Amino acid sequence: MRFLRQTWLVASKDLRSELRTKEALNAALAFALVMILLLLSFAFDPTAEETRRTSGGLLWLVFAFAGALILNRSFVRELTNDCLDVLVSSPLDGAALFLGKSLAGFFLLMIVELACLPVFGIFYNVAWHRQLGPLLLVLALGAWGLTVIGTMFSALTVNLRLRELMLPALVYPLMIPGLLAAIQLTTALVAGRPLDAELYDWLKLLVSFDIIFTALALGLADAVLLG
Amino acid sequence: MSAVAAEGVWKYFGDYPALANINLQVEPGACLALLGRNGAGKTTLLRILGGLSRPSRGRVLVFGDEVRNRRSRCRIGVLGHGIGVYEEFSALENLRLFAGLYGLAEPESAARRWLERTGLERAGSSPVREFSRGMRQRLAVARAFIHDPELLLLDEPFTALDDRAIAFLQQLLAETRARGRTVILSTHQLREALELATHAAVIERGRLVFAGERTGQMLSDPGWLYRTYGEG
Numbered sequence: 001m002r003f004l005r006q007t008w009l010v011a012s013k014d015l016r017s018e019l020r021t022k023e024a025l026n027a028a029l030a031f032a033l034v035m036i037l038l039l040l041s042f043a044f045d046p047t048a049e050e051t052r053r054t055s056g057g058l059l060w061l062v063f064a065f066a067g068a069l070i071l072n073r074s075f076v077r078e079l080t081n082d083c084l085d086v087l088v089s090s091p092l093d094g095a096a097l098f099l100g101k102s103l104a105g106f107f108l109l110m111i112v113e114l115a116c117l118p119v120f121g122i123f124y125n126v127a128w129h130r131q132l133g134p135l136l137l138v139l140a141l142g143a144w145g146l147t148v149i150g151t152m153f154s155a156l157t158v159n160l161r162l163r164e165l166m167l168p169a170l171v172y173p174l175m176i177p178g179l180l181a182a183i184q185l186t187t188a189l190v191a192g193r194p195l196d197a198e199l200y201d202w203l204k205l206l207v208s209f210d211i212i213f214t215a216l217a218l219g220l221a222d223a224v225l226l227g
Numbered sequence: 228m229s230a231v232a233a234e235g236v237w238k239y240f241g242d243y244p245a246l247a248n249i250n251l252q253v254e255p256g257a258c259l260a261l262l263g264r265n266g267a268g269k270t271t272l273l274r275i276l277g278g279l280s281r282p283s284r285g286r287v288l289v290f291g292d293e294v295r296n297r298r299s300r301c302r303i304g305v306l307g308h309g310i311g312v313y314e315e316f317s318a319l320e321n322l323r324l325f326a327g328l329y330g331l332a333e334p335e336s337a338a339r340r341w342l343e344r345t346g347l348e349r350a351g352s353s354p355v356r357e358f359s360r361g362m363r364q365r366l367a368v369a370r371a372f373i374h375d376p377e378l379l380l381l382d383e384p385f386t387a388l389d390d391r392a393i394a395f396l397q398q399l400l401a402e403t404r405a406r407g408r409t410v411i412l413s414t415h416q417l418r419e420a421l422e423l424a425t426h427a428a429v430i431e432r433g434r435l436v437f438a439g440e441r442t443g444q445m446l447s448d449p450g451w452l453y454r455t456y457g458e459g
Contacts, residue, residue, distance in 0.1 A: 005327075006328065009324065009327050009328060013313075013324055016320075017313060021315055081314065082311055083311055085307055085311060086305065086312075086325070088278070089277050089278060090329060091297045091328070091329060226279075226281055226295075
C-alpha cells in the first residue's frame, strides 16, 4: 500500500510538473507531428501501398525519437535545486520512484502516440482504426517498454554532460526486440489484419520484453540511484 | 546507542581519497559542528552520513540501523546546498508532497503549520520560482524539518541567509536540540556554528583531525581549532 502511494505521489508530481511547464510534451509533440506531417509525408508518396506496409516502422521511428525527448527530462527535472538528493534521502522506495517516473513518462508518450495516429491516418490516407483495440494495446505495450528502459537510462545518465546524446545511444540498441515486435504488430493492425497466430507470437515477445525490463529496472533502481 | 556512527569510512573519487578512514560517533541530542576548509571533505562526509552516497569502504549506522534502511531515512532530515524544492510548484504543494513522501498522517496540516512557522503562509500558494532567495531558504528549512527528524544534517545552512533568517534558523535549531534531536552541521561560519554546537569536529584533506566537546576556548577564539588542528 505504501509502495503504491509513493508511486502515485511521484507520478502525479511529474505529470503536474510537466503539464505546467510543458517542456518535454511540447517538444515531443512538435517533433512527432512535424516529422510525420512534413518530413516523412513529403519524403514518401503517402498514397502508395508501400507506405502502408511500412506504417509500423514510420510510426515507431517517430515514437522512439519523441520518447527520447520525454524520457530525457524524467530525471533531469530533479537536478534543479538538488531535488533528487531530497528524494533519495527520503524514505521513498527506489523502485517506487522509478515506477512513478515510468508511469508519468508512459502517460506523456501515450498522449503523443494518440495525437499522432489521426494525423498519420489523414496524411498517409490509412484507415488505421479497423483494429483499434489491439492497436491501442500494442501502442501501450511498446510505449511501456520504451518508457521503462528510457527512465532507467535517464537515471544513469542524469549527471553526464552529454546525456541528451547518451540516452538514445543506450536505449535504442536495448529496445530492438521490443521495437521489432511493436513495428510488426502495428504494421499488421494498421492494415486491418486481425491478431492471428503469427501476430500472437510477436505480442508474446512484446509482453515478455516489457515484463523482463520492468523487473530488471525495479530490481536495480536503488543501485542506479545511489551509484 | 549512537545517533550516528561512521566506522572506517573511506570515499574515493577515482584514485583520490576524498575521505580517509573516518571514525566518528555522535550521541543522541548532540549538536556537532563539522568544520574544515573548502574541499576538506565536509560535504562528502555529510552525504555519506545522510545515505546520499555510498562509502567506498566502511559503514554508517543511524541509531543502530544501516543508513539506507527505510527506518533510518525516516529519521533523517537533510538540508544541503540545493534547496530541494520544485520551482513550478507552490510552497504549499512542495511541503505537502514531502510530507506525503515521509508518510505523515495529515500532509496538508503539516504543510500549513510549517508555512506559518517559517513566515511563508501568505506566499504559500505562489510558485517557488517567484520567491526571493531568503524565502527559498526558509522553505528549504521547512521541507527539511517537516517530518520532525531525529537527526538533522545541515550543509552550510547559514549561507544566503540574512541576519533575521540566521536568527530564525538558530532559534529553530535550539528548539530542535531542546527536544533531544541530534544535529550535524557543516559550515565555514565558525562563530554561528560553535554557539549552537555541543561538539566540534575538524576535517583536513579528508582526514578527521579533531573530534571532541566544544570548549569555552573554541567559543572565545573560533580560529583556535584551525590553528591547533589544521595545517596552518
